[in-house]
Amino acid sequence: EAEVAQSPRYKITEKSQAVAFWCDPISGHATLYWYRQILGQGPELLVQFQDESVVDDSQLPKDRFSAERLKGVDSTLKIQPAELGDSAMYLCASSPRRQGAGDIQYFGAGTRLSVL
Amino acid sequence: GENVEQHPSTLSVQEGDSAVIKCTYSDSASNYFPWYKQELGKGPQLIIDIRSNVGEKKDQRIAVTLNKTAKHFSLHITETQPEDSAVYFCAASSYSSASKIIFGSGTRLSIRP
Numbered sequence: 001e002a003e004v005a006q007s008p009r010y011k012i013t014e015k016s017q018a019v020a021f022w023c024d025p026i027s028g029h030a031t032l033y034w035y036r037q038i039l040g041q042g043p044e045l046l047v048q049f050q051d052e053s054v055v056d057d058s059q060l061p062k063d064r065f066s067a068e069r070l071k072g073v074d075s076t077l078k079i080q081p082a083e084l085g086d087s088a089m090y091l092c093a094s095s096p097r098r099q100g101a102g103d104i105q106y107f108g109a110g111t112r113l114s115v116l
Numbered sequence: 117g118e119n120v121e122q123h124p125s126t127l128s129v130q131e132g133d134s135a136v137i138k139c140t141y142s143d144s145a146s147n148y149f150p151w152y153k154q155e156l157g158k159g160p161q162l163i164i165d166i167r168s169n170v171g172e173k174k175d176q177r178i179a180v181t182l183n184k185t186a187k188h189f190s191l192h193i194t195e196t197q198p199e200d201s202a203v204y205f206c207a208a209s210s211y212s213s214a215s216k217i218i219f220g221s222g223t224r225l226s227i228r229p
Contacts, residue, residue, distance in 0.1 A: 004159075042122075042205050042219030043160065056216060091159050104150070105217060107159035 002026045004108035006092050012114045018080035021111045025094030031103060034067055034077050035091040043091055049075065087115045118143040120208050122220030129196055130228050137223045139206035140188045146208040149182060149189050154203045201227045
């Protein structure tokens with residue numbers, strides 16, 4: 001069964017350092033999402049790509065966060081500099097392009113970030 | 117924008133009993149309502165979804181109901197088993213919002229043996 005791959009699974013860093021997370025969506029999926037999930041809460045969308053284009057990055061803190069999906073396949077989310085409040089699970093999801101309302105999103109296992 | 121409220125935040129039921137989780141949403145344009153199950157250390161996994169053109173959907177022990185007039189939807193799990201213990205999230209989405217999914221805050225379900 002195809003899965004969304006994320007790495008690393010865990011990342012510990014000190015504040016003010018740079019961190020990067022990688023995501024490889026299910027093959028053929030045109031839409032890719034990055035979410036942040038704070039412990040005890042639901043995932044919140046950070047950025048959505050359709051192929052290589054950003055569709056929605058309204059909740060992405062652009063002063064420190066950046067995301068790219070250069071070839072419309074895998075994607076990287078970067079934080080520079082990391083702050084204590086960035087400690088969370090970062091989830092990647094993908095969905096196939098389809099007509100109609102609502103695309104099913106398939107999630108990866110996430111990257112657990114701890115900022116010390 | 118859309119707001120999804122979910123309750124209860126925690127739920128403990130005896131194995132074999134039923135569990136019900138309820139959600140409300142604010143955006144009348146929402147037309148897709150998925151439910152996700154998240155086990156410890158894993159990402160959310162879709163367990164069932166419903167679209168606005170139906171009022172109920174069932175898949176084995178899991179069922180979801182939707183009341184568009186009242187803007188609420190519910191997840192029903194019957195004959196609960198230990199492996200049902202997890203955090204469950206409801207969500208809402210509309211095609212007009214580029215399929216952006218808004219999640220509820222989650223329900224931690226515990227099944228007592």
